[in-house]
Amino acid sequence: MIELSQVTKRFGDETAVNAIDLKIAKGKFCALVGTSGCGKSTTLRMINRLIERSDGDIILDGQAIEAYDPVKLRRRIGYVIQSTGLFPHWTVARNIGLVPRLLKWSAEDIQARVKELMELLGLPVEEFAHKYPHQLSGGQAQRVGVARALAADPDILLMDEPFGALDPITRIKLQDELASLQARLHKTVVFVTHDMDEALKLADHLVVMRDGLIVQQGTPLALLQHPKDPFVESLLGGLERGLKQAALTRVKDHMSSMGPTLPSQYRIPADFSLRQALSMMLRDHTDRLAVVDQHDVPIGELSLRKIVKEAQLEKGSMREA
Amino acid sequence: MSLLDALPTPRLGRGKHPNVVLVSLSVTMLAAVWGLDAVSVAANRIVQATGVSAMDAIGWPGVLLASLLIIAVGGLAYQPSRTNYWAALGVVVLILALMPFGLMVAGHFLIDPELPQARLGIGAGYWVLLFILMLCLIELRLKLALRRFWPVVILSSIGLVWWLCASLWLSDLALIQEFKARDRQFIQAALEHILLVSVAVSISIVVGTLLALLMRRFVKLQKSAFALLNFLQTIPSLALFGLLLAPLAWLAANVPILAQLGVSGIGNTPALIALVAYSLLPMVRNTYIALEEVSPDTLEAASAMGMRASQRFWQVRLPLALPIMLEGVRITTVQAIGLTAVAALIGAGGLGTFIFQGLGQAAMDMVLLGALPILILALVVDAGLGALAEVLRPGGVR
Numbered sequence: 001m002i003e004l005s006q007v008t009k010r011f012g013d014e015t016a017v018n019a020i021d022l023k024i025a026k027g028k029f030c031a032l033v034g035t036s037g038c039g040k041s042t043t044l045r046m047i048n049r050l051i052e053r054s055d056g057d058i059i060l061d062g063q064a065i066e067a068y069d070p071v072k073l074r075r076r077i078g079y080v081i082q083s084t085g086l087f088p089h090w091t092v093a094r095n096i097g098l099v100p101r102l103l104k105w106s107a108e109d110i111q112a113r114v115k116e117l118m119e120l121l122g123l124p125v126e127e128f129a130h131k132y133p134h135q136l137s138g139g140q141a142q143r144v145g146v147a148r149a150l151a152a153d154p155d156i157l158l159m160d161e162p163f164g165a166l167d168p169i170t171r172i173k174l175q176d177e178l179a180s181l182q183a184r185l186h187k188t189v190v191f192v193t194h195d196m197d198e199a200l201k202l203a204d205h206l207v208v209m210r211d212g213l214i215v216q217q218g219t220p221l222a223l224l225q226h227p228k229d230p231f232v233e234s235l236l237g238g239l240e241r242g243l244k245q246a247a248l249t250r251v252k253d254h255m256s257s258m259g260p261t262l263p264s265q266y267r268i269p270a271d272f273s274l275r276q277a278l279s280m281m282l283r284d285h286t287d288r289l290a291v292v293d294q295h296d297v298p299i300g301e302l303s304l305r306k307i308v309k310e311a312q313l314e315k316g317s318m319r320e321a
Numbered sequence: 322m323s324l325l326d327a328l329p330t331p332r333l334g335r336g337k338h339p340n341v342v343l344v345s346l347s348v349t350m351l352a353a354v355w356g357l358d359a360v361s362v363a364a365n366r367i368v369q370a371t372g373v374s375a376m377d378a379i380g381w382p383g384v385l386l387a388s389l390l391i392i393a394v395g396g397l398a399y400q401p402s403r404t405n406y407w408a409a410l411g412v413v414v415l416i417l418a419l420m421p422f423g424l425m426v427a428g429h430f431l432i433d434p435e436l437p438q439a440r441l442g443i444g445a446g447y448w449v450l451l452f453i454l455m456l457c458l459i460e461l462r463l464k465l466a467l468r469r470f471w472p473v474v475i476l477s478s479i480g481l482v483w484w485l486c487a488s489l490w491l492s493d494l495a496l497i498q499e500f501k502a503r504d505r506q507f508i509q510a511a512l513e514h515i516l517l518v519s520v521a522v523s524i525s526i527v528v529g530t531l532l533a534l535l536m537r538r539f540v541k542l543q544k545s546a547f548a549l550l551n552f553l554q555t556i557p558s559l560a561l562f563g564l565l566l567a568p569l570a571w572l573a574a575n576v577p578i579l580a581q582l583g584v585s586g587i588g589n590t591p592a593l594i595a596l597v598a599y600s601l602l603p604m605v606r607n608t609y610i611a612l613e614e615v616s617p618d619t620l621e622a623a624s625a626m627g628m629r630a631s632q633r634f635w636q637v638r639l640p641l642a643l644p645i646m647l648e649g650v651r652i653t654t655v656q657a658i659g660l661t662a663v664a665a666l667i668g669a670g671g672l673g674t675f676i677f678q679g680l681g682q683a684a685m686d687m688v689l690l691g692a693l694p695i696l697i698l699a700l701v702v703d704a705g706l707g708a709l710a711e712v713l714r715p716g717g718v719r
Contacts, residue, residue: 050621072627074627081622
């Protein structure tokens with residue numbers, strides 16, 4: 001549990017972060033999104049005291065962060081940055097084992113932990129343990145960066161645009177891996193990014209920042225459905241917002257039971273996103289898809305007309321409310 | 322990743338273009354063998370020596386062998402490939418190893434055993450050949466992308482061959498005769514030289530590192546310190562020795578403890594002070610830059626992982642700065658080896674003594690007896706510390 005109340009950071013006359021309130025529940029993935037210079041990285045660094053705030057309180061697990069020795073505080077918070085910050089003169093294994101070594105674990109424990117993490121992140125030990133950072137590709141280096149951050153099994157993980165420097169394909173792969181890691185490990189993650197798609201894909205809680213202020217926060221779906229102002233709307237993709245929202249909903253939430261007509265020849269698995277379904281309809285020139293389960297057995301039907309009608313109803317109910 | 326990394330790098334063996342450097346070097350070597358005097362002969366150490374061509378010195382079989390080997394280097398370089406470069410390296414090493422035997426043959430032909438004072442001098446052609454062979458070695462090392470460690474190995478084994486020949490069979494050589502006439506002096510002078518350089522460099526490593534650390538702590542100090550060190554560097558070495566003479570003599574006269582410690586206007590003390598003064602700038606500059614240039618991201622990561630300031634310095638900043646700091650030590654040491662030669666003028670001893678004595682007596686061989694070891698010393702230190710710096714970059718980080 002991380003709780004920020006009225007947190008402010010001033011650099012000289014500039015106010016980088018202006019009296020923000022933010023609560024991140026244990027085990028939740030919180031993404032801070034905004035254009036560069038909006039104060040999102042500063043907010044992140046105030047949590048592990050790389051930057052000391054000017055005003056306000058930050059409470060970590062019920063205790064103000066001043067109560068912790070900054071060095072000990074940082075050893076229990078994982079940290080990942082865009083440039084990886086790996087030590088170029090150390091091997092991959094030594095880089096990953098850094099925090100356990102600082103915490104004076106025994107050599108066997110460190111070795112076992114490094115091995116475990118390398119396997120977790122898809123880095124074969126024989127191949128990578130003795131390599132140096134400059135021998136790695138961008139994606140491999142960032143995997144090592146994540147492994148290093150997880151080494152001492154911290155409850156909290158801070159990530160500052162960790163995938164910003166990677167090519168699109170590697171970035172999406174690592175996003176998927178991070179999502180599945182998070183599903184297993186349930187860390188409290190604070191993730192800074194300027195890539196809204198990345199944030200929508202990963203976050204439980206989305207925080208949009210601008211000029212040091214929090215403009216809006218909530219679940220990704222809530223923000224997509226009700227953006228507060230044109231700025232949030234433009235960040236969320238303007239006209240493409242509908243598709244982004246569709247990407248967050250599953251086909252099975254929109255399917256109807258099979259009608260009297262023959263099922264469509266085009267099939268889509270029930271756990272695909274609505275966005276993928278719409279894309280398929282466009283590609284195959286159809287307005288109906290058969291929804292199938294994992295054994296490829298039809299279990300329902302998805303109709304374009306129904307999806308649109310549902311959206312209209314939703315909008316209507318919103319107006320009434 | 323920079324744009325340069327994305328550009329295709331030229332690969333060995335792909336281009337069929339001749340290696341112009343090696344081909345022209347080998348043509349120059351041929352010209353030196355055929356056109357310049359290989360050796361010189363003198364009846365004693367004072368009279369003007371007369372030059373002797375290679376043909377007269379080692380006979381036609383010798384010249385033929387030398388020419389064939391040199392043409393082989395050029396020929397191999399005309400069609401470059403990795404194999405051919407290795408072969409050329411082999412031939413260059415062979416020539417270097419055979420050269421002292423050339424001198425032996427020349428001595429056998431040219432020196433009359435009846436004349437005990439007669440001596441063999443090394444001629445222009447020989448020096449040029451030696452110099453160009455070194456250039457060939459450098460070019461081949463670069464083309465074969467050898468680590469710095471290899472030239473050290475190659476050169477020290479060639480040095481061993483030369484040493485054996487010199488001590489066993491080359492007694493006619495003027496250089497050897499000069500050495501034999503004053504071997505004890507020579508060894509003592511060489512030791513003095515090395516001692517003076519080591520003490521001066523050690524002091525400047527300690528003082529320089531401390532100064533660089535202070536400059537990092539107190540930013541205001543930085544400008545004035547660099548200004549002072551730059552100024553020191555601009556004083557000509559002889560002038561600095563002169564400037565130190567009066568104050569040190571006064572100190573020695575007025576502070577008895579200093580006089581007992583051996584401080585005086587001439588000799589070791591002013592030499593050491595001057596050497597340290599000159600060494601400080603490269604030392605401080607490299608140390609300071611090395612420590613400052615460590616990537617801020619890496620350092621921030623170190624803090625963020627929970628390293629204490631001292632852990633961050635000793636485990637991250639210092640090891641990453643070490644190769645560049647060592648570069649400073651290398652520059653400093655090579656510079657000090659040369660400067661110490663000048664220090665002989667104010668009675669500090671060292672190999673410079675022979676240079677100045679030789680100049681006074683117009684005996685060029687004696688000048689060489691001082692100058693050659695200084696050159697070799699500088700080359701050895703340069704190669705050795707360069708190789709060490711390379712070893713300290715783990716995984717070949719650049």
